[in-house]
Amino acid sequence: MSNDSHDNNSPLTARPQSAGPLHGSQRHGAEPQLSKLPGVKLRVSELAIMFLVSAVMSLATALQWWSIGTTETLGFITGGICVWLVVREHLWNWPVGIASNVVFFILFTQSRLYADAGMQLIYLALAVYGWWNWVYGGERRTQLIISRVPWLEAVVLLLLAVPLTIGLRAVLIAVNGAAPFWDALTTVMSLIAQFLLCRKRLEHWYVWMAVDVIYIPLYISRELSLTAVLYSVFLVMCIIGFTQWRRQWLAAQRSGHGPPQDGLSQDQSP
Numbered sequence: 001m002s003n004d005s006h007d008n009n010s011p012l013t014a015r016p017q018s019a020g021p022l023h024g025s026q027r028h029g030a031e032p033q034l035s036k037l038p039g040v041k042l043r044v045s046e047l048a049i050m051f052l053v054s055a056v057m058s059l060a061t062a063l064q065w066w067s068i069g070t071t072e073t074l075g076f077i078t079g080g081i082c083v084w085l086v087v088r089e090h091l092w093n094w095p096v097g098i099a100s101n102v103v104f105f106i107l108f109t110q111s112r113l114y115a116d117a118g119m120q121l122i123y124l125a126l127a128v129y130g131w132w133n134w135v136y137g138g139e140r141r142t143q144l145i146i147s148r149v150p151w152l153e154a155v156v157l158l159l160l161a162v163p164l165t166i167g168l169r170a171v172l173i174a175v176n177g178a179a180p181f182w183d184a185l186t187t188v189m190s191l192i193a194q195f196l197l198c199r200k201r202l203e204h205w206y207v208w209m210a211v212d213v214i215y216i217p218l219y220i221s222r223e224l225s226l227t228a229v230l231y232s233v234f235l236v237m238c239i240i241g242f243t244q245w246r247r248q249w250l251a252a253q254r255s256g257h258g259p260p261q262d263g264l265s266q267d268q269s270p
Contacts, residue, residue: 042088042090046084046088050081050084053077053080054077054081057073057076057077058073058077060073061073071103071106071107071110072107074103075100075103075104075107076230078096078097078099078100078103079100079104079230080230080233080234081093081096082096082097082100083234083237083238083241084237086197086241087237087240087241087244088244089244089245091131091134091135094127094130094131097123097127098124098127101120101121101123101124101127102120104116104117104120105117105120105121108120111178112176112177112178113177113178113179113183114172114175114177114183116183116186116187118187119187119190119191122191123194126191126194126195126198129198130194130197130198133198133199133200134198134200137199137200144199144200145200145252146200146201146202146245146248146249146252147199147200147201147202147249148201148202148203148249149196149201149202149203154203157192157195157196161188161189161192164184164188165184165185165188166184168183168184168187168188169181169183169184169185171184172184182214182218185214186211186214186215189207189210189211189214190207190208190211192207193207193208193211202242202245202246202249205238205241205242205245206242208234208238209235209238209239209242212231212232212234212235212238213235215227215228215231216228216231216232216235219231
């Protein structure tokens with residue numbers, strides 16, 4: 001088997017974390033009112049499902065109903081909750097995501113997926129920036145709203161992605177990483193997606209979808225069926241998240257509260 005594929009012990013890759021966009025009228029210089037953030041209140045059914053799934057997975061691990069260890073189970077739980085909180089634009093996805101970073105740092109270090117492990121440390125720094133930026137990153141320290149990726153930003157990120165992937169792959173081969181190419185590629189793509197998420201760019205969902213599409217068949221080929229199922233769930237969440245964010249961005253544009261349309265698309269369709 002080539003060094004560019006995951007071994008049978010490789011865990012899932014952690015998902016990034018951030019908070020949700022804010023819409024509606026904003027007074028210049030006004031302090032953000034967290035109680036009025038869209039998406040802050042979760043439905044009782046959502047909380048019940050999170051608790052139930054977490055409890056069942058924890059019980060299955062404790063009673064050894066499956067071969068997944070405690071650390072990986074915590075990674076599944078925190079990663080899944082974090083992604084859903086991002087979909088719902090809930091501010092608490094930041095601390096949940098930080099907890100997920102710690103769990104996955106341990107998992108990836110044990111599995112010799114060094115790029116993914118190192119990425120968790122970068123995610124911690126991005127989480128601090130993203131948390132602050134979503135609350136105070138708007139005009140005159142107001143709440144940040146959803147925007148599109150400007151052409152220049154997109155081109156710069158694309159130009160950086162290729163050499164970073166090549167360079168990181170070389171480093172991972174030198175340190176005997178378990179999956180140099182795929183580890184490097186998905187690491188760079190994930191960091192780009194996380195950066196876009198911190199800046200409240202709608203297109204970050206596209207990047208996450210691409211990462212999931214790579215991981216699903218890769219994990220299936222390595223007989224990591226449960227991880228592949230989880231990433232299929234992540235992919236569905238990304239589609240839902242993109243749909244919700246796009247709807248809110250269009251609503252902000254129509255109401256006159258959105259940023260100028262300087263992104264990759266001028267789509268105005270509902």
